[in-house]
Amino acid sequence: MRFIRRTDYEQDINLVQHKGHVLWYGLLLLLVFSAPLWLDRFLLGEFTYVFIYAIAGLGLMLLVGYTGLVSLGHAAFLAIGAYVHAFLLGHGWPFPLSMLFATGFSALVGALIAIPALRMTGIYLAVATLAFAVIVEQVLVHWEAVTGGFRGMAVPKPVLFGINFSDPTLFYFLSLLLLLVSLVLVMNILRSPSGRAMTAVRDSETSAESMGIHLAGTKTLAFALSAGFTGLAGALFAHRLTYLAPDAFTIVTSIQLLLMVVVGGLGSLHGVVFGALFVGLLPQIIAIARDSAPPVVAQIPGLEPAVFGLIMILFLIYEPLGIYGRWQKIRQFFEEFPLYRRATHRRQKTFLRTERLR
Amino acid sequence: MSLLEAEQLSISFGGVKAVQSVSFSVEAGEVFSIVGPNGAGKTTIFNLISRIYDSTAGRLSFSGQDITRVETHAVAGLGIARTFQNTELFEQETVLNNLLIGCHIHRKTRFWQDILFSPSVRRQELAFRRAVEDVIDLLDLQTYRHQIIGNLPYGVRKMVEIARALCLKPKLLLLDEPSSGLNPEETDDLAFWLEDINEALGITVIMVEHDMNLVGQASDRVMAMADGQLLTIGSPAEVQNHPEVLRAYLGQ
Numbered sequence A: 001m002r003f004i005r006r007t008d009y010e011q012d013i014n015l016v017q018h019k020g021h022v023l024w025y026g027l028l029l030l031l032v033f034s035a036p037l038w039l040d041r042f043l044l045g046e047f048t049y050v051f052i053y054a055i056a057g058l059g060l061m062l063l064v065g066y067t068g069l070v071s072l073g074h075a076a077f078l079a080i081g082a083y084v085h086a087f088l089l090g091h092g093w094p095f096p097l098s099m100l101f102a103t104g105f106s107a108l109v110g111a112l113i114a115i116p117a118l119r120m121t122g123i124y125l126a127v128a129t130l131a132f133a134v135i136v137e138q139v140l141v142h143w144e145a146v147t148g149g150f151r152g153m154a155v156p157k158p159v160l161f162g163i164n165f166s167d168p169t170l171f172y173f174l175s176l177l178l179l180l181v182s183l184v185l186v187m188n189i190l191r192s193p194s195g196r197a198m199t200a201v202r203d204s205e206t207s208a209e210s211m212g213i214h215l216a217g218t219k220t221l222a223f224a225l226s227a228g229f230t231g232l233a234g235a236l237f238a239h240r241l242t243y244l245a246p247d248a249f250t251i252v253t254s255i256q257l258l259l260m261v262v263v264g265g266l267g268s269l270h271g272v273v274f275g276a277l278f279v280g281l282l283p284q285i286i287a288i289a290r291d292s293a294p295p296v297v298a299q300i301p302g303l304e305p306a307v308f309g310l311i312m313i314l315f316l317i318y319e320p321l322g323i324y325g326r327w328q329k330i331r332q333f334f335e336e337f338p339l340y341r342r343a344t345h346r347r348q349k350t351f352l353r354t355e356r357l358r
Numbered sequence B: 001m002s003l004l005e006a007e008q009l010s011i012s013f014g015g016v017k018a019v020q021s022v023s024f025s026v027e028a029g030e031v032f033s034i035v036g037p038n039g040a041g042k043t044t045i046f047n048l049i050s051r052i053y054d055s056t057a058g059r060l061s062f063s064g065q066d067i068t069r070v071e072t073h074a075v076a077g078l079g080i081a082r083t084f085q086n087t088e089l090f091e092q093e094t095v096l097n098n099l100l101i102g103c104h105i106h107r108k109t110r111f112w113q114d115i116l117f118s119p120s121v122r123r124q125e126l127a128f129r130r131a132v133e134d135v136i137d138l139l140d141l142q143t144y145r146h147q148i149i150g151n152l153p154y155g156v157r158k159m160v161e162i163a164r165a166l167c168l169k170p171k172l173l174l175l176d177e178p179s180s181g182l183n184p185e186e187t188d189d190l191a192f193w194l195e196d197i198n199e200a201l202g203i204t205v206i207m208v209e210h211d212m213n214l215v216g217q218a219s220d221r222v223m224a225m226a227d228g229q230l231l232t233i234g235s236p237a238e239v240q241n242h243p244e245v246l247r248a249y250l251g252q
């Protein structure tokens, strides 16, 4: 078993809290940065995809996992980021500026969506965000002058400092870098008052409010940040797709995004990474399984969304803490072997909660 | 001028008149207890003071300022902290984070500083941490610092909630049944800590409490209520022997 010895308060504040972190995360960084040397091109592309998903996942995790607000419409922000970025690039904006603007614009839309969403929670919020996503999808289809409608629009190449980043290796590094920057920003939020306010709102609105936390402000901030990160992911996603069409941003995409944070493990950043790996690579696994399945099964239309939905439900029932929760249990099992007690992780209800204040 | 003044405070929920024209004032520095049978309206008074409910009539003022209609989240900033009858902690967070949220009203940094974790944010975090550690020392919570609230026994949660309220550095502390769910030893500790909070920290306390021993031991004045109405206000001994109070409790 490992005991972390704390000798000063900074230790709880720093991003890297002990030597174990330095070792393991250092190794992980070495692994991802050297990947282009030993990974084949196809897999490199798949991992780029995972990184982009993880950026969107960070955004959604802030909203769902840390502020406790559900969204079934995040594909819309992915779409907004992608289309705005592609549109601006097409109009001659430099790449970094266009990406920044796409991110900021998504965040702004997120903040605007937050206004009607402030009074809603749970299923109502899910339906409202879903409706928003449908509206955005319709706009993409019908505003042909800008979006190209069903025909879609081509995404200009990402050119930065005269270098063409559409080369798979360079694009891999670009995505990785943006993921790392996003990760640090999100970790900063979470270890400062802004992030604590979000978790407070998630756990008890009544209590948060009597601690002086402005509910509407905190929720709006969470929505804006969430939409911003997802918009950034959208801008990268545009380059991966190279050709944008509305069918890349449907309800299925929204569900995949939600699946990522739920399956990964709500309320943890490790969960985002696990979830992104899972969701990013699952379509490949389904495709492989489809090839080897009997034709009756393989030809079922809509098999993929069905599998996604099923997995989400199974996780919600049997492992609400997600892959990261499972991983923690496994790790604890080995650390404490042979003293592991199953009851450690059984949630106990030790008190009665009144509904009087709600 | 009293620290808190309630004039003709009333609220009803549909037909239920939970609080009817209750007037009282609490002086700075005292421990003021509210007693009464279940459903008397004690918690409702707390919810009115912390602006979770809108009163239907009456006026509330704090340090001379009218707070009858201030925004709910602004109450903490005025210097009023509270605990809840059944604890309302941030369940999935550690004790430390719960207490740090208690420091939220003292926050000076803006969001853009937070997201970059600027040096001022770091300094502020360290200052918050020191303030939190002082409270942890005061209430002996050292062993629980890094534990998740969801895994703690009820008695400890109660103390964590008081600790969180103290992190606000309030002028007025509202405690809703602080001893419920505590065992006798814990209740003794509580009486001792109440004295510390009141005398050493100089915090005025309003406490809703059923344990008459604790009320007698800790409070300067007591207000008795039943069915939303004020029965009497006086010293603990006076209130305990007041005929109407006896009648309310014995239900004649």
Ligand SMILES: Nc1ncnc2c1ncn2[C@@H]1O[C@H](COP(=O)(O)OP(=O)(O)OP(=O)(O)O)[C@@H](O)[C@H]1O
Residues within 6 Å of the ligand: A356, A357, B013, B016, B017, B018, B036, B037, B038, B039, B040, B041, B042, B043, B044, B045, B085
């Ligand atoms: N939000 C609400 N909606 C409807 N009725 C309420 C609400 N809050 C309180 N009441 C009613 O107001 C009355 C007083 O309730 P309150 O919670 O203040 O009692 P209390 O004195 O704190 O009792 P206890 O000792 O059981 O905690 C009760 O009849 C209760 O049902």
Ligand SMILES: [Mg+2]
Residues within 6 Å of the ligand: B042, B043, B044, B085
């Ligand atoms: Mg009560």
